[in-house]
Amino acid sequence: MKEGIHPKYFDTTAHCACGATFKIGSTKENIRVDICSACHPLFTGKQKLIDTEGRVQKFKKKYAGVTPPKKKPAKKKKLKKK
Numbered sequence: 001m002k003e004g005i006h007p008k009y010f011d012t013t014a015h016c017a018c019g020a021t022f023k024i025g026s027t028k029e030n031i032r033v034d035i036c037s038a039c040h041p042l043f044t045g046k047q048k049l050i051d052t053e054g055r056v057q058k059f060k061k062k063y064a065g066v067t068p069p070k071k072k073p074a075k076k077k078k079l080k081k082k
Contacts, residue, residue, distance in 0.1 A: 007027040014022045016036035024031070037043045 010029050012026050014024050014031040017034050018039035020038040
């Protein structure tokens, strides 16, 4: 490897918002993450729902006062007979 072109490599500790810490190797000295394997629903099997209101209810609430534009009547094409 060439000297001077690679970043420094640190043995550091990653801190999660849930309080878990992990020893890892990284190019950064201090790492803080929001979610890790100790608190992620995929790994724990427990699902945390932060959003209590569903997507459909949010959509209906957002567009409750909006009326759709009126459609113009479609013109019928006349067929030519040969």
